[in-house]
Amino acid sequence: LPAAGDSLRLCSTRVRLEGINRPVVDRIIRVDHAGEYGANRIYAGQMAVLGRSSVGPIIQQMWNQEKEHLKKFNELMVAYRVRPTALLPFWNVAGFVLGAGSALLGKKGAMACTVAVEESISNHYNSQIRTLMEQDPEKYKELLQIIKQFRDDELEHHDIGLEHDAEAAPAYSVLKTAIQIGCKAAIFLSERI
Amino acid sequence: VRCQLSPPQRPLQASAVLRVSDGQKEPWAASSQQQLDSHPADHHPEREPQGPRPSYTGQGGQESEDYESEEQLQHRILTAALEFVPEHGWTAEAIAEGAKTLGLSVAAAGMFHSDGSELILHFVSQCNTKLSELLEQEQKLVQLGEAEKKPTDQFLRDAVETRLRMLIPYIDKWPQALSILLLPHNIPNSLSLLTSMIDDIWHYAGDQSTDFNWYTRRAVLTGIYNTTELVMMQDSSPDFEDTWRFLENRVADAMNMGNTASQVQSTGEALVQGLMGAAVTVSKAETSRAAR
Numbered sequence: 001l002p003a004a005g006d007s008l009r010l011c012s013t014r015v016r017l018e019g020i021n022r023p024v025v026d027r028i029i030r031v032d033h034a035g036e037y038g039a040n041r042i043y044a045g046q047m048a049v050l051g052r053s054s055v056g057p058i059i060q061q062m063w064n065q066e067k068e069h070l071k072k073f074n075e076l077m078v079a080y081r082v083r084p085t086a087l088l089p090f091w092n093v094a095g096f097v098l099g100a101g102s103a104l105l106g107k108k109g110a111m112a113c114t115v116a117v118e119e120s121i122s123n124h125y126n127s128q129i130r131t132l133m134e135q136d137p138e139k140y141k142e143l144l145q146i147i148k149q150f151r152d153d154e155l156e157h158h159d160i161g162l163e164h165d166a167e168a169a170p171a172y173s174v175l176k177t178a179i180q181i182g183c184k185a186a187i188f189l190s191e192r193i
Numbered sequence: 194v195r196c197q198l199s200p201p202q203r204p205l206q207a208s209a210v211l212r213v214s215d216g217q218k219e220p221w222a223a224s225s226q227q228q229l230d231s232h233p234a235d236h237h238p239e240r241e242p243q244g245p246r247p248s249y250t251g252q253g254g255q256e257s258e259d260y261e262s263e264e265q266l267q268h269r270i271l272t273a274a275l276e277f278v279p280e281h282g283w284t285a286e287a288i289a290e291g292a293k294t295l296g297l298s299v300a301a302a303g304m305f306h307s308d309g310s311e312l313i314l315h316f317v318s319q320c321n322t323k324l325s326e327l328l329e330q331e332q333k334l335v336q337l338g339e340a341e342k343k344p345t346d347q348f349l350r351d352a353v354e355t356r357l358r359m360l361i362p363y364i365d366k367w368p369q370a371l372s373i374l375l376l377p378h379n380i381p382n383s384l385s386l387l388t389s390m391i392d393d394i395w396h397y398a399g400d401q402s403t404d405f406n407w408y409t410r411r412a413v414l415t416g417i418y419n420t421t422e423l424v425m426m427q428d429s430s431p432d433f434e435d436t437w438r439f440l441e442n443r444v445a446d447a448m449n450m451g452n453t454a455s456q457v458q459s460t461g462e463a464l465v466q467g468l469m470g471a472a473v474t475v476s477k478a479e480t481s482r483a484a485r
Contacts, residue, residue, distance in 0.1 A: 033403065074403045081396060084403050 017080070021135055025143070027191045028128050029082040032147070033073040034190035035121055037088060038095040039066045042117060045099020046110045055107045055164060062114070062157050069150055076146070085190040094186075098179070105170055111161040112169035116176040118158035120183035125151035270301055271315040275363075278316075282366045283309035283373060310379050313370045314386065320359045321390045327355060328397040345398055346444045352394045353418055353444075354437055357425055361433075368426050391415050413450070417443045 043063035050056055077084060085091075102113030125147050132140045132147070169175060261269075274291025281287040285302040287309070292301035305311045334340040343351065360367050374383040391414050400410060420443065425436045 077403045078401045081392075083392075084405075084407050086405075086408060088405055 019139065020080075024131065024135065025080060025140075026082050028132070028143075028147075029073065029076050029080055030085050031187055031190045032125075032128070032150075033070070033077055033082075034085045034088065034091055035124070035187070036066060036070040036073050038091045038186065039117065039121070040070055041092055041095025042099035042102075042113065045096040045101070046103040046113070047099075048096075049100050049103035050107060050110055053107060055110065058160060058164065059110065062160065065153055065157070069153070072146060072150075076143075086193055087189060091186065091190075098182075102175070102179075105175075108165050108169035109175070111164045111166035112172050112175050113179055115158055115161035115166040116179035117183060118154045118161065120180050120187075121154045122151050122158060124183075124187055125154065267304060267311070268315065269295060270297070270304070271312050272319070274312055275316060278312070278363050278366055283313050283370050285309065288312060308373055308376070309370075310373055310376070313373055314379070314382050316363070316370075317374075317383070317386050320356060321386060321393070323359065324352070324356045324390065325393050328352060328393065332397055346448050348398045349394065349414065349417075350437075350440055350444050352397070353414075353421060353440055356390070356394075356418075357422060357436070360422075360425070364425070371422075371426075387415065387418075391418065413447050417447060 040063070043059055043066055046059050047056065047063060050059060076082075098113065099110075103110040105112075129144060129147055129151070132144050137144065166172065270288060270292050272291075273294050274288045276294070277287040277290040281290065285305065285307050288302040288305055289299035292299055331340065335342050363370070373379065388411070391411050394414065395410055400407070402410065417440070421436060421440045424439045425433060428436045430436075
């Protein structure tokens with residue numbers, strides 16, 4: 001057990017858990033948390049390689065936004081009493097390797113990776129928004145608002161990537177497809193495990 | 194009297210049971226009420242109608258206020274059966290006796306498995322619900338400022354002790370129950386009850402971890418709970434004081450493990466920094482020697 005007191009606080013953050021479709025919301029929060037955690041690690045990997053280059057500030061800025069996202073999902077996870085995915089240690093390493101690896105292909109490679117990942121994440125958020133809207137827009141208003149905001153942020157990152165010549169990266173379409181397949185697999189696994 | 198009945202006949206037998214006891218001529222449709230009446234979180238029997246006998250009157254099969262679903266009836270029978278467990282064990286006999294106190298025929302025991310699985314699972318579920326309620330009340334007191342917030346190790350100790358004390362009236366027959374809970378067909382249910390109880394305890398202890406610690410903490414507490422339960426089975430000291438001392442030591446071990454882990458980590462980090470510094474110094478020394 002970690003040193004008592006560091007992440008133990010009075011559980012005052014509560015959410016009305018009655019009437020919520022637990023399985024659906026559980027999955028949504030678990031996979032989104034995993035996604036933001038992975039995105040954090042990807043940007044960390046990219047910064048490790050390209051931190052001192054000209055795109056360093058841009059990547060740092062996007063990374064800061066992802067940190068905010070992760071913080072928000074940490075709060076939601078506690079409020080809704082959702083268990084985190086057991087694959088977090090794996091995403092920790094895989095994310096960093098993907099970020100560093102794509103950055104080693106150059107600035108455009110890093111941007112291509114960003115474009116691929118952010119596109120996957122935006123589509124994924126969109127389908128979650130659809131699911132929640134189908135269930136009950138009123139009941140899930142807060143959650144919907146958060147996911148919509150984050151989806152917009154991810155789309156912004158996607159556009160930034162395109163602006164910085166992602167499409168000129170070496171083997172752009174192959175790279176993009178491979179990364180997106182990986183994202184789909186990660187989403188599938190994190191929802192369940 | 195042990196009633197061995199094959200599953201497809203149980204609903205029929207159930208309604209036969211009720212007809213025998215109440216003289217009701219109406220067929221009793223159980224399934225339609227399940228969705229309306231059963232609450233997943235509600236383990237307590239519905240409010241007791243006047244007297245021990247439930248009333249099943251309804252006009253033409255419509256529900257009345259006293260109408261009860263099969264699940265609620267089963268809960269009431271099993272709750273009543275617990276009184277007879279110290280004498281009969283976790284068996285169909287205890288269930289039959291329980292049914293008798295509710296004014297039902299002993300054939301009601303036919304609604305359940307003959308190995309007493311449902312009775313044990315019902316008991317465990319009831320204990321877990323009671324524990325959750327107690328922890329909830331305690332939390333409210335702390336939030337209102339009427340009680341001190343306990344340190345984590347004491348909180349865990351008290352929660353586990355409270356939960357294990359609920360076994361005391363049934364302690365002689367509990368080893369039998371544990372072995373039944375380990376039967377393959379019971380494992381999904383018993384495991385799910387165990388994990389949700391442990392999760393509840395950590396939640397009220399204030400756990401807010403969202404990383405792998407979530408799993409580590411629950412695994413450690415599950416280990417503590419299970420071993421303490423086993424120690425309790427063999428404990429003959431007055432008021433189980435040996436068990437509580439064992440529990441205290443295990444919780445202390447777990448807290449130490451956490452402290453040790455963070456100590457190891459900071460030592461490791463310091464070591465790495467030291468080595469890096471040494472490497473830089475050596476390489477600078479080499480460069481300057483080569484330059485000379």
